[in-house]
Amino acid sequence: MRARRAPVTRDDGARMLEExxxxxxxxxxxxxxxxLVTLTFxxxxxxxxxxxLVVIKPSGVPYEELDPxxxxxxxxxxxxxxxxxxxxxxxxxxxVLYRTxxxxxxxxHTHSPYATMFAQARREISCLGTTHADHFRxxxxxxxxxxxxxxxxxxxxxxxRVIAERLAALDPIAMPAVLVAGHGPxxxxxxxxxxxxxxxxxxxxxxxxxxxxxxxxxxxxxxxxVLEKHYQRKHGPAAYYGQ
Amino acid sequence: MRARRAPVTRDDGARMLEExxxxxxxxxxxxxxxxLVTLTFxxxxxxxxxxxLVVIKPSGVPYEELDPxxxxxxxxxxxxxxxxxxxxxxxxxxxVLYRTxxxxxxxxHTHSPYATMFAQARREISCLGTTHADHFRxxxxxxxxxxxxxxxxxxxxxxxRVIAERLAALDPIAMPAVLVAGHGPxxxxxxxxxxxxxxxxxxxxxxxxxxxxxxxxxxxxxxxxVLEKHYQRKHGPAAYYGQ
Amino acid sequence: MRARRAPVTRDDGARMLEExxxxxxxxxxxxxxxxLVTLTFxxxxxxxxxxxLVVIKPSGVPYEELDPxxxxxxxxxxxxxxxxxxxxxxxxxxxVLYRTxxxxxxxxHTHSPYATMFAQARREISCLGTTHADHFRxxxxxxxxxxxxxxxxxxxxxxxRVIAERLAALDPIAMPAVLVAGHGPxxxxxxxxxxxxxxxxxxxxxxxxxxxxxxxxxxxxxxxxVLEKHYQRKHGPAAYYGQ
Amino acid sequence: MRARRAPVTRDDGARMLEExxxxxxxxxxxxxxxxLVTLTFxxxxxxxxxxxLVVIKPSGVPYEELDPxxxxxxxxxxxxxxxxxxxxxxxxxxxVLYRTxxxxxxxxHTHSPYATMFAQARREISCLGTTHADHFRxxxxxxxxxxxxxxxxxxxxxxxRVIAERLAALDPIAMPAVLVAGHGPxxxxxxxxxxxxxxxxxxxxxxxxxxxxxxxxxxxxxxxxVLEKHYQRKHGPAAYYGQ
Numbered sequence: 001m002r003a004r005r006a007p008v009t010r011d012d013g014a015r016m017l018e019e020x021x022x023x024x025x026x027x028x029x030x031x032x033x034x035x036l037v038t039l040t041f042x043x044x045x046x047x048x049x050x051x052x053l054v055v056i057k058p059s060g061v062p063y064e065e066l067d068p069x070x071x072x073x074x075x076x077x078x079x080x081x082x083x084x085x086x087x088x089x090x091x092x093x094x095x096v097l098y099r100t101x102x103x104x105x106x107x108x109h110t111h112s113p114y115a116t117m118f119a120q121a122r123r124e125i126s127c128l129g130t131t132h133a134d135h136f137r138x139x140x141x142x143x144x145x146x147x148x149x150x151x152x153x154x155x156x157x158x159x160x161r162v163i164a165e166r167l168a169a170l171d172p173i174a175m176p177a178v179l180v181a182g183h184g185p186x187x188x189x190x191x192x193x194x195x196x197x198x199x200x201x202x203x204x205x206x207x208x209x210x211x212x213x214x215x216x217x218x219x220x221x222x223x224x225x226v227l228e229k230h231y232q233r234k235h236g237p238a239a240y241y242g243q
Numbered sequence: 244m245r246a247r248r249a250p251v252t253r254d255d256g257a258r259m260l261e262e263x264x265x266x267x268x269x270x271x272x273x274x275x276x277x278x279l280v281t282l283t284f285x286x287x288x289x290x291x292x293x294x295x296l297v298v299i300k301p302s303g304v305p306y307e308e309l310d311p312x313x314x315x316x317x318x319x320x321x322x323x324x325x326x327x328x329x330x331x332x333x334x335x336x337x338x339v340l341y342r343t344x345x346x347x348x349x350x351x352h353t354h355s356p357y358a359t360m361f362a363q364a365r366r367e368i369s370c371l372g373t374t375h376a377d378h379f380r381x382x383x384x385x386x387x388x389x390x391x392x393x394x395x396x397x398x399x400x401x402x403x404r405v406i407a408e409r410l411a412a413l414d415p416i417a418m419p420a421v422l423v424a425g426h427g428p429x430x431x432x433x434x435x436x437x438x439x440x441x442x443x444x445x446x447x448x449x450x451x452x453x454x455x456x457x458x459x460x461x462x463x464x465x466x467x468x469v470l471e472k473h474y475q476r477k478h479g480p481a482a483y484y485g486q
Numbered sequence: 487m488r489a490r491r492a493p494v495t496r497d498d499g500a501r502m503l504e505e506x507x508x509x510x511x512x513x514x515x516x517x518x519x520x521x522l523v524t525l526t527f528x529x530x531x532x533x534x535x536x537x538x539l540v541v542i543k544p545s546g547v548p549y550e551e552l553d554p555x556x557x558x559x560x561x562x563x564x565x566x567x568x569x570x571x572x573x574x575x576x577x578x579x580x581x582v583l584y585r586t587x588x589x590x591x592x593x594x595h596t597h598s599p600y601a602t603m604f605a606q607a608r609r610e611i612s613c614l615g616t617t618h619a620d621h622f623r624x625x626x627x628x629x630x631x632x633x634x635x636x637x638x639x640x641x642x643x644x645x646x647r648v649i650a651e652r653l654a655a656l657d658p659i660a661m662p663a664v665l666v667a668g669h670g671p672x673x674x675x676x677x678x679x680x681x682x683x684x685x686x687x688x689x690x691x692x693x694x695x696x697x698x699x700x701x702x703x704x705x706x707x708x709x710x711x712v713l714e715k716h717y718q719r720k721h722g723p724a725a726y727y728g729q
Numbered sequence: 730m731r732a733r734r735a736p737v738t739r740d741d742g743a744r745m746l747e748e749x750x751x752x753x754x755x756x757x758x759x760x761x762x763x764x765l766v767t768l769t770f771x772x773x774x775x776x777x778x779x780x781x782l783v784v785i786k787p788s789g790v791p792y793e794e795l796d797p798x799x800x801x802x803x804x805x806x807x808x809x810x811x812x813x814x815x816x817x818x819x820x821x822x823x824x825v826l827y828r829t830x831x832x833x834x835x836x837x838h839t840h841s842p843y844a845t846m847f848a849q850a851r852r853e854i855s856c857l858g859t860t861h862a863d864h865f866r867x868x869x870x871x872x873x874x875x876x877x878x879x880x881x882x883x884x885x886x887x888x889x890r891v892i893a894e895r896l897a898a899l900d901p902i903a904m905p906a907v908l909v910a911g912h913g914p915x916x917x918x919x920x921x922x923x924x925x926x927x928x929x930x931x932x933x934x935x936x937x938x939x940x941x942x943x944x945x946x947x948x949x950x951x952x953x954x955v956l957e958k959h960y961q962r963k964h965g966p967a968a969y970y971g972q
Contacts, residue, residue: 060485242789303728546971
């Protein structure tokens with residue numbers, strides 16, 4: 001689960017970008033395979049931090065037509081530097097998040113149904129069980145609604161800014177997900193693949209949370225010491241989950 | 244996403260109809276592949292506006308047996324002019340809609356479960372989020388119930404007429420869907436494929452709306468300026484979604 | 487949709503039984519393919535009325551191992567007359583229904599989740615829309631609970647008897663489904679394949695009914711004249727649905 | 730459904746362990762095929778009681794990479810004795826259960842959504858119908874929450890101990906499932922495959938129970954004499970379900 005990389009030299013750059021295209025393309029396809037995508041609602045990106053380049057899905061292209069060559073490369077201002085296609089319309093959001101969350105190297109955005117239900121209801125997802133605690137260290141937060149001005153000017157960039165604002169007091173590695181009010185979830189992680197795994201976990205957790213609330217509207221949050229135990233056994237310095 | 248066509252000459256007519264048969268057959272199969280069809284509940288049609296001919300699925304034929312040759316061609320009075328099979332029992336509804344919505348070239352009808360739940364509850368689908376706004380410019384409306392007389396005489400034609408009545412004050416391009424009370428959804432668009440995409444989007448939006456209401460029966464509508472932004476970035480004159 | 491058969495002679499009997507084995511085996515597999523079966527909860531039978539023989543799934547056999555030769559043939563007393571395997575534990579229920587509903591030639595039993603929710607809540611499924619009316623002429627009824635004595639002696643036969651009791655005032659061709667209280671649905675029809683189609687329709691209708699009630703606990707029944715129109719256009723003497 | 734085995738000699742041991750690796754690997758894959766696993770949330774083990782060895786899934790390994798050779802063998806203290814991979818992080822729970830439930834030879838753990846909703850709501854699953862009674866002789870119980878001390882020291886072993894505590898007054902063969910509060914279900918049985926079948930049945934039963942409660946929050950429990958009849962016809966000394 002943890003990325004292991006050799007130190008990067010200038011000469012490795014082109015090859016790394018090629019590998020990143022492949023990795024990001026695969027991550028986009030994995031998002032579909034996981035059932036999180038309806039039509040073309042969803043996109044995954046990855047960043048090459050050494051070169052300051054982001055690889056992202058082209059906008060509105062059917063998933064069956066995606067291949068690594070069709071991925072678009074943009075710089076840290078969101079300008080396309082490689083690729084014939086227009087990048088995802090959400091590119092500016094991704095770029096703001098990469099500028100803000102320096103440990104993040106992959107971002108996924110979906111309209112997956114259960115997470116989106118919470119985003120539309122503008123309610124955080126409380127931590128009700130260990131499935132949640134295995135991935136998210138506490139309630140998954142929801143942003144405020146953008147103002148009319150924020151929507152009128154640089155809407156996608158401002159979407160990234162309200163996410164950054166909401167996460168300001170949180171560690172984005174321990175809380176790799178947010179719900180944009182009235183919109184849907186963004187997730188992230190140390191790789192594009194990790195951001196997709198977090199999108200899958202978020203959807204599973206959201207579905208379970210809705211059902212739990214139907215069974216008991218006052219179901220209690222998971223005890224903090226169980227939350228912490230599960231989070232740490234998987235992600236802490238003495239983690240013993242995985243290989 | 245936008246249809247691009249060369250000007251049509253008389254000579255192209257037969258070939259265009261053949262292409263339309265293939266396109267409509269594929270659209271019917273895509274409806275099944277999207278999981279919107281149970282048994283044979285569903286049909287898609289397309290129109291050749293130059294010749295005034297509608298291509299539609301035959302009635303009650305299992306989807307695995309569909310091929311372009313089995314599609315039925317009817318004229319603007321709903322009379323079969325080509326094809327050995329009986330056209331969909333809903334053909335008269337499609338024909339009325341083509342007569343009324345002149346910009347429409349494809350129509351899909353399903354009993355997809357979540358959209359049908361709203362049709363049966365006779366409730367419009369409020370716009371609760373951007374997934375909705377990306378496809379439908381406002382709440383998806385529900386028709387009135389047909390009167391006993393309207394059911395007794397030309398039931399399917401009158402179904403088209405109550406849809407037209409409900410859409411009278413709306414732009415059918417910006418609101419490409421309706422719920423027939425006690426029945427189910429119809430969607431449309433500039434092509435048969437677009438009508439299927441709208442059927443898929445409608446089902447996703449209906450599912451999310453039910454879950455949102457379960458989380459909070461008073462969840463607010465999406466802010467009008469966000470709705471407009473999403474609709475316009477995808478469909479407006481300065482759209483920047485897609486290629 | 488309607489069975490068409492030449493008159494039967496004695497000589498055709500063996501071949502017809504062989505065809506019935508194949509038809510019933512396929513119907514069992516179609517039940518699985520439709521997603522209505524979890525583990526081995528479900529069975530379909532068919533009857534050869536000329537010979538008074540019922541073909542039914544063997545008990546507890548995994549579906550991937552089913553083939554026509556493993557189907558079991560029982561007489562009208564439920565005694566196995568062909569086949570090495572033990573017939574479905576629900577065989578006696580099927581036999582009682584064949585004895586009671588003389589127009590029926592196929593029966594399916596499932597624990598499909600949405601129909602079973604109504605059976606467990608012991609609530610009939612109201613007719614809330616045309617999907618329902620296309621298949622079931624009115625609310626799908628629920629039986630009473632069997633008494634302790636009825637369970638102790640000939641439980642499966644008595645299950646058939648409480649179904650027959652509940653259907654006494656109904657036409658089993660127009661109402662080809664019932665919910666056994668605390669148990670699950672039985673459906674039937676003129677062939678085993680038709681009983682499976684009714685099981686599929688029942689599950690779709692049950693799912694929609696639950697969602698409709700969540701949206702509005704007081705959602706109205708479908709207008710009787712629309713119910714009758716839909717039922718008759720598909721099943722009445724002047725039916726015009728299908729080929 | 731019942732395991733039939735020849736008496737074991739020392740010489741058979743190595744071969745049996747090899748067969749157990751294959752059986753446990755297959756059971757883990759069947760858990761995925763049944764749709765009960767999201768990401769890597771889930772594990773199945775089996776025990777060779779003659780040698781006191783438990784075969785279990787390695788921790789955090791993607792299911793598509795599983796094969797019998799990657800299964801880990803641990804002793805009755807949970808120490809790995811064969812295999813290069815780290816065993817499932819839940820191994821200590823499995824070992825405690827094997828020590829406590831002497832008739833059990835297979836254990837499955839999932840975070841399947843519907844069963845986990847009940848675990849998170851900390852509510853038992855009442856027996857509302859015969860699907861439940863066919864597998865579980867009464868309400869599926871829920872454990873108490875572990876104390877902070879129990880979590881701090883030997884968390885996974887103590888998870889097994891609170892399960893054993895909750896089952897103390899029950900027969901683990903007749904009640905082959907439990908919900909760990911705030912966590913998720915464990916199921917077991919006479920083989921690893923049986924534990925997977927019980928996990929599948931539990932999920933189906935949990936889904937139905939939620940829907941039943943939505944239809945009627947006061948839906949009654951199944952009559953005890955029907956529960957007993959269904960349980961006994963499938964599992965009792967005079968069982969007549971299956972071959």
